[in-house]
Ligand SMILES: Cc1cc2nc3c(=O)[nH]c(=O)nc-3n(C[C@H](O)[C@H](O)[C@H](O)COP(=O)(O)OP(=O)(O)OC[C@H]3O[C@@H](n4cnc5c(N)ncnc54)[C@H](O)[C@@H]3O)c2cc1C
């Protein structure tokens with residue numbers, strides 16, 4: 018399963034891997050949209066920047082995004098209003114700053130930025146109620162949304178919210194360009210260079226398999242933070258979801274649509290080819306679906322039935338991390354750790370907010386501060402207020418932990434793929450046997466039958482059939498058995 022965006026960008030830049038020790042002002046770990054933006058802003062401000070990427074530029078969530086750069090974000094604003102009303106406007110302002118930056122950057126650098134309306138629609142009475150709450154939150158935040166009874170979809174809806182003047186992008190093209198500009202401004206990017214450990218202190222040291230980099234500051238732009246310091250994994254829910262691309266006769270939709278009801282349906286045309294329809298949805302907590310393949314098949318079947326499209330051009334999956342109560346976490350890994358920084362919890366809205374996070378992290382290191390900064394701080398009072406909700410997330414995680422170990426110990430499955438025994442051993446059927454115990458904090462991995470990977474149901478670490486780390490908070494592979 019490969020993202021449509023990689024097919025659209027066949028000639029991608031390749032960076033070397035890190036083979037020698039280095040010293041610099043800032044190490045940025047991760048070259049998704051957040052890491053690339055942070056690196057560019059810091060390099061342009063004259064900092065010496067080293068970017069360490071475990072795979073390649075935009076290989077993570079940024080490579081699998083649907084790329085809507087929107088301030089209308091499903092039901093997110095009403096969620097924030099419910100829990101952190103004092104930061105509703107700040108959150109919207111942060112997103113507006115990120116959106117403005119992306120748009121201006123695209124215009125200046127020739128990357129396509131399509132202006133589109135964003136539409137969130139409801140198909141059920143419950144969804145309509147949610148949408149009305151979202152309308153109130155948008156109005157309170159100063160967003161000029163309008164109620165729309167016919168958002169131009171080939172099925173009945175009960176109502177929709179429309180916000181004009183939003184944008185859609187090819188996030189791989191954008192991130193590649195930002196990374197290239199960061200290099201032009203003096204940053205050094207290393208790919209296939211996984212960070213295994215970061216020693217904190219007044220001058221942190223970042224360790225990879227081959228080399229060490231010491232720096233004044235380290236930014237963990239790794240999706241979910243790879244360090245357990247700060248316990249972000251316990252405040253985040255990893256959510257995997259799916260997307261499919263189809264050829265159509267002309268544009269199938271004229272806006273960026275998102276259902277407020279479940280299962281989620283996200284629609285847009287591709288960029289720049291508007292005769293390709295992108296359909297997303299069917300999200301679930303990573304490692305907790307009965308069958309990931311069924312999720313993809315269901316999405317394909319829905320799209321074919323609804324839009325009368327043919328075979329998919331591409332089908333893929335990606336994951337993002339939901340914060341406990343709406344606001345992302347951007348800032349220090351711990352309040353007293355001055356030199357380690359994180360950005361996470363975008364909850365599938367990390368385009369505008371991802372760019373804003375990059376701007377905010379660069380500002381933090383350059384001694385500047387945007388007016389909206391407090392709304393998305395990692396350790397501000399609203400973030401701490403999430404503790405109760407985090408306890409609920411962890412109760413579920415605890416149940417998953419127990420379930421995994423017990424079911425592996427009792428498993429009578431004869432045929433792989435399966436996780437069996439005590440301690441659990443994972444066998445995919447290609448002859449490789451690896452430990453079934455996640456190297457992050459000991460969860461028992463589950464087989465992902467769509468992507469042929471081992472996914473951890475606790476905090477979303479994912480491993481290839483041979484045990485290599487793909488993503489998530491784990492940094493070490495599953496051991497060979
Ligand atoms: C299906 C889907 C659709 C989405 N659609 C939208 C949308 O339409 N609009 C929107 O605003 N948002 C959307 N999002 C969310 C958005 O795509 C993400 O929030 C955003 O891309 C996150 O960017 P990032 O840079 O934080 O993470 P990533 O892009 O995941 O980048 C993190 C990078 O860190 C690297 N890394 C990780 N660990 C290490 C390590 N130990 N050493 C070195 N490197 C490491 C990874 O390889 C990766 O390249 C969507 C998300 C999903 C899952």
Ligand code: FES
Nearest residue numbers: 455457458473476
């Ligand atoms: S991701 Fe935390 S235990 Fe597996």
